[in-house]
């Protein structure tokens with residue numbers, strides 16, 4: 077290829093046409109600006125050949141990168157750091173491309189799953205739903221009456237009421253997030269506004285949650301102001317906020333846990349992405365006595381992370397085709413083995429030292445991913 081067309085020796089000049097630097101007949105390219113040393117006029121044939129050659133060279137770079145990354149753990153990072161870079165794709169750019177593909181696969185998989193489960197749900201809903209709605213309408217009024225009579229009974233705080241409230245507060249001191257588990261069939265105490273005001277500031281949201289959750293479940297009252305009026309509660313900011321949260325959580329209830337998981341899984345590449353610099357920093361500390369620079373640890377991190385996405389992405393595809401979920405576990409095991417091999421090759425240390433550092437790396441990764449997920453969950457519960 078190189079000795080064809082414009083590349084032929086007979087077309088070489090003694091001066092670069094681009095920058096004017098004197099050239100020799102043996103110079104294939106200008107040593108100053110890199111332009112091809114040729115005086116041949118442009119022809120369609122040359123243009124065509126070179127176009128395909130450039131595609132092929134990109135292709136071969138991709139091929140080298142994939143083969144080294146997949147079958148020779150740590151080699152690509154080692155080569156790259158040692159200066160053998162031209163035959164490989166840029167680690168950061170390659171990482172970005174792979175995560176985009178991972179995103180697409182991940183998104184497709186989750187949407188597809190949701191789509192099928194929704195169809196199943198829609199099919200079930202039908203006659204049954206109508207009956208349910210009718211029943212709940214009848215039940216609605218009687219429950220509301222019962223609750224309001226209960227409230228008027230407990231109106232005004234006597235000594236015995238205070239005792240009841242105290243016990244109730246002690247009894248209901250569990251976490252109110254019904255979304256994370258089955259509800260206990262405990263009797264829920266309905267407080268009056270005066271009683272609510274006497275509850276300490278910190279436990280108030282939890283008491284409100286329990287009461288409103290129960291009320292919403294029984295009455296399905298979607299209008300916040302109406303629910304508060306029925307309960308004879310003031311429209312305070314906290315009352316309104318808790319009732320709205322209860323509504324939202326109940327609407328998601330059936331799928332909440334799964335949706336939250338999906339949400340986190342969807343955000344995982346982002347979470348990992350933002351923690352990569354910290355992760356590289358952690359490895360840097362682990363290998364503090366080695367002469368690697370931070371950026372060299374970063375290259376290693378990019379490569380192993382890319383491998384992680386490739387394996388998990390493949391696992392998702394295989395899971396989807398085979399209709400199982402076990403392949404993800406296998407992929408994670410393969411990755412762990414891969415990571416160990418890569419660390420051994422790249423950092424070139426003995427088996428024992430590498431195993432210890434491998435464990436530490438995993439602990440650090442879980443801590444960082446845990447912190448990232450916690451932030452995501454905290455954000456999603458209140459914003460979702």
Ligand SMILES: [Zn+2]
Nearest residue numbers: 092095106109
């Ligand atoms: Zn030049």
